Amino acid sequence: MSAEGGGPRVETASRPRESIRERRLAILKAAPRCGAKTRRETCCAAPAIKGRARCRNHGGRSTGPKTQAGIENIRQAQWKTGYHSAEAKAVRRELREFLRQARATLDEFDEAS
Numbered sequence: 001m002s003a004e005g006g007g008p009r010v011e012t013a014s015r016p017r018e019s020i021r022e023r024r025l026a027i028l029k030a031a032p033r034c035g036a037k038t039r040r041e042t043c044c045a046a047p048a049i050k051g052r053a054r055c056r057n058h059g060g061r062s063t064g065p066k067t068q069a070g071i072e073n074i075r076q077a078q079w080k081t082g083y084h085s086a087e088a089k090a091v092r093r094e095l096r097e098f099l100r101q102a103r104a105t106l107d108e109f110d111e112a113s
């Protein structure tokens, strides 16, 4: 790939004689890559859309669902165990509070005896 052959790689800034074309190519090569998985199970590796993690072919321009039906569809698709649902969190919060009170009551008994 390199026009200069072997030898140690030098920082771009310390190579003033490097052509503008080469410097621009180095910038393009350093661009963040798309992390989508391809049908071959490899990473896509196309340049990602600016500020995003996916390329133009893998939904990089997508800003998400807009309609209620679309939002619900995504919500259902992302649902796995319900561990992080508001309901499950409320149950855990209540349990924690119950245990906290039970421990406080036990501590009171210990102090009294």
Ligand SMILES: [Zn+2]
Binding pocket: 034, 035, 036, 044, 045, 046, 054, 055, 056, 057, 058
């Ligand atoms: Zn991609």
